[in-house]
Amino acid sequence: MADPVIVWFRRDLRLADNSALESASGAPVLPVFVWALSEEGDWTPGGASRWWLHRSLAALDADMRARGSRLIVRSGSSADTLTALVRETGAGAVHWNRRCEPAAAAQEDEVARALAGMGCRVRTFDGSDLSGSTGLLNASGRPFQVFTPFYRALSARLTDEGIAPSGGPPALAPPAEWPSSEPLDSLGQRPVAAWDAGLRATWTPGEQGAQSDLDRFLAERIGTYAAMRDRPDTEGVSRLSPHLHFGEIGPRQIWHAAQNVPGSEPFLRQLVWREFSRHLLRHFPHTASEPLRPEFAAFPWRTDPAALRAWRRGMTGYPIVDAGMRQLRRTGWMHNRVRMLVASFLTKDLLIPWQEGARWFWDTLVDADLANNTQGWQWTAGCGADASPYFRIFNPVIQGMRFDPDGAYVRQWVPELAKIPAEWIHRPWEAPDRVLAEAGVRLGETYPARIVDHAEAREAALAAYAQLRRAAQCGKQIPPSSG
DNA sequence: TGAAATGTTGGGGCG
DNA sequence: ACGCCCCAACATTTC
Numbered sequence: 367m368a369d370p371v372i373v374w375f376r377r378d379l380r381l382a383d384n385s386a387l388e389s390a391s392g393a394p395v396l397p398v399f400v401w402a403l404s405e406e407g408d409w410t411p412g413g414a415s416r417w418w419l420h421r422s423l424a425a426l427d428a429d430m431r432a433r434g435s436r437l438i439v440r441s442g443s444s445a446d447t448l449t450a451l452v453r454e455t456g457a458g459a460v461h462w463n464r465r466c467e468p469a470a471a472a473q474e475d476e477v478a479r480a481l482a483g484m485g486c487r488v489r490t491f492d493g494s495d496l497s498g499s500t501g502l503l504n505a506s507g508r509p510f511q512v513f514t515p516f517y518r519a520l521s522a523r524l525t526d527e528g529i530a531p532s533g534g535p536p537a538l539a540p541p542a543e544w545p546s547s548e549p550l551d552s553l554g555q556r557p558v559a560a561w562d563a564g565l566r567a568t569w570t571p572g573e574q575g576a577q578s579d580l581d582r583f584l585a586e587r588i589g590t591y592a593a594m595r596d597r598p599d600t601e602g603v604s605r606l607s608p609h610l611h612f613g614e615i616g617p618r619q620i621w622h623a624a625q626n627v628p629g630s631e632p633f634l635r636q637l638v639w640r641e642f643s644r645h646l647l648r649h650f651p652h653t654a655s656e657p658l659r660p661e662f663a664a665f666p667w668r669t670d671p672a673a674l675r676a677w678r679r680g681m682t683g684y685p686i687v688d689a690g691m692r693q694l695r696r697t698g699w700m701h702n703r704v705r706m707l708v709a710s711f712l713t714k715d716l717l718i719p720w721q722e723g724a725r726w727f728w729d730t731l732v733d734a735d736l737a738n739n740t741q742g743w744q745w746t747a748g749c750g751a752d753a754s755p756y757f758r759i760f761n762p763v764i765q766g767m768r769f770d771p772d773g774a775y776v777r778q779w780v781p782e783l784a785k786i787p788a789e790w791i792h793r794p795w796e797a798p799d800r801v802l803a804e805a806g807v808r809l810g811e812t813y814p815a816r817i818v819d820h821a822e823a824r825e826a827a828l829a830a831y832a833q834l835r836r837a838a839q840c841g842k843q844i845p846p847s848s849g
Numbered sequence: 850t851g852a853a854a855t856g857t858t859g860g861g862g863c864g
Numbered sequence: 865a866c867g868c869c870c871c872a873a874c875a876t877t878t879c
Contacts, residue, residue, distance in 0.1 A: 596850085706850065745850090757879045758851050765851090824852085828879060 369458030370394040370541040372451060374444075374477075375437070376470070378463040378494055378613035379422045380573040381429055381534035385493035386461040388532055394541040396455060397430060399423055400448065401441040401553045407469030408655065409736055412729035414698035417562055418571050420555035422612050425572025427550075435538035438547040444473055445480040452486050454545050460486060463493030463613070466644040467736045468651035496617045498523030499641040500648075509649035511658075511751040516645065517638050524621070531618045534573075564696035569608065569732065576609035580620060584627055592632045598690070598701035599775040604633070605699070607733035610640070617641070643741035646751050654740045655721060657749035661838040665749070666830050668717040676817050677712050678726055680780070683809075683816035685792055686766035687711050689779035696779070698732035703769055709746040710760035715823040717830060720747035748831075756831040759824050766792030782813045 371390035375397060378384055387395070403410050411419065427437040440447045448460055460481055464474060478488045492500045502519055503509060510516035550556075569575075583604040587594075594602030609615050617637055624630040650658055657663060676682050680691035690704035700708070705727075712723045724743040728734045744750025748758075770776060773791035777784040783791055785805035790797035795809060795816055802809065809815050 703850085710851090754850075755879090759879090761852060821853095824879095831879085 368393045370396045370455055372396045372398055372448065372455070372457045372460040374448060374460055374462035375399045375426070376462055376465050376494070376613070377611065378616070379426045380576070380614050380616065381426075381433070381538075382573070382577075383493075383531035383533075383616045383619045384463065385491035386463045386489070387535070389489060389491065390459075390461050391535065393458075394539045395435060396438065396451070396457060396541050396545070397426075397435060397538070398438045398440065398448070398451060399426075400444045401439065401555075402444045402447070402473075405444060405469060405473045406467075409467070409469065409728065412731070412734060413557060413561075414565065414730055414732045415734045416555040417557055417565055417698070418569070418608055418612060418732045420550060420553070421571035422614060423550055423555075425574070425614075429534075429573060430538060433535065433538045435540050436544065436547070438545055439550060439553070440548055441553055445477045448477055449480050449484060449486075451545060452481065452484065455541060455543070458487060459489060461489045461491070463491045465494070466648050468647070468654070471648075494613055494616065495644060496520065496524060496621060496637070496641050499645065502645065509645060510642070511646075513639065513642055513752045516642050517635070520638055520641060529622075531616065531622055565698050565732065568697045568699070571608070571612070571614065573614045576606065576615035579604065579606055579609065580615060580623060584624055584630075588624065588627050588633060589629050592629060595632065596703045596769050598704050599770045599772065599778075603702065607735075607738075608699070608731075611733045611735045611738075639741075640738060642751075643735075643737040646741055647737040653744060653750070654724075654736055657747070658744055658751055659749045659753070661834065662747070662749035664837045665834050666717070667719040670716060670718060673716045673817055674712075674718055674722055676814070677708070677716065677718070677723075681814045681817075682711065683795070683814040684711065684762040684766075684820075685773075685776040685780055685783055685794065686762050686770060688814075689770075689776045692779040694727075694730050698730060700731075701775075703765075704775075705742065706746060707760045707762060707765050709743060710758075711762060713743075713747045714756075714759045714827040715762075715818050715820060717823075717827060720744065720749070756834075757828060759827055761820060761824075763793045763820070780813070783807060 371393045373387050373390050373395055378386065381387065423437065423439065430436050451457065452460065465471060474490070481488050499520055502523065504515060510519070587601065591602065594600050606615065606620070610617065617640065620637060621634060624634055646653060677691065680688035680695070682688055686704065687708050690700050690708045694700040709723055712718050713720050720743040724739055727739055741750060745753050748754055748756035766776065771788065773788045776791050783794060786794055786797065786807060787801065790801055794802065794807060794813065807813055
């Protein structure tokens, strides 16, 4: 029998369209997941993310067992664990699909060196990216910093998406002997307290759940995606993000399944935003914590713990903002339109650093993804690539009335406002006293009064931006000191 | 993947 | 019939 091949599962928790797994076919396969918290740098997964991971690993293991195999789970350093497994099992090679996060990528380099040092073969793949995405550079050989040229360049390269990605292998050849595995529950991913009722009611982690979500979306909702994607009060979007983050479904599978469906362009464009985010994080690894545009280091952010706490808890007094923040805590997910809007509120109305928002999203989202999260927040704050100009400030009332016209989204997540008529539900502070009384709302008691006045906050944000521009101008005029 | 301020136009009320 | 004003509706500019 040939030496077994270790397939090191990263953020590719699926059997279909898995480059690392396919490349091992023919040999006995030893699927391994290594839980190495300390290797995530400053970005250890939050509770919601761990909740998902735990279930996704359980689902992957079940899928493998149905194919005559199983998932070996170990905790500890990746390099130590994999080199030990190679020794234990006599594996001749380790294959994996590379991650894009700086800490993970550095770790993978170290693992590759350690394995090569013991004479073990290493093969790595871009299995978590669209074909042609990694290594893409502009005409002058530099990374793209604007989305549209990136999109065009990637589209030109997307040739093999016409070829159907492989389905999952019908069977996985097991090794002669299985090494030991730790029980999933020992990894501490499952929540101790029962805070996860909302998550359990909302999601089905695992490859099968991902595939059925995609199938249903393409069959039933892709036609109205362009019109409904901005409506958090409807089922307008695919909700594939957590599945995609953990690799329960791959971008190539989505691209291939959707590319010939009429009306799928705007949806696939979102997939390219994901590639763009990964591209940016790979080339500018400092951007997870620092602004891409260096002049933003001088931005006059405020420190306001009380306002930050109100934002996190969904108690700002702006119904659409609070609805989004509560949906996030309850379900581990927030509609994209609302993510933009609450991010604008934090960074522009409250002038709180985008990093605070990125950290909260990281800790609470089931789809927490360093590349997407970083790019999204920097985009909103105006300090990222192809960013929203700073003066683009969302008005939470207008956004609410436009994208949640009946107030159904607010009613669902902010039930204390449920009885306010649509006309006033996004601006209860302007409602006639009689309307509030009939709805049983007492502002400042049953629902918070606004923590800021948007019109005033907007002026303050514009002033802060003007200050930044002056500082940047100033910096240009003062020649750097020699030496 | 905004919003507010400002400018323009055209219909209708009115002296 | 005319000029004037008001203002809604739309377009443009500015932040």
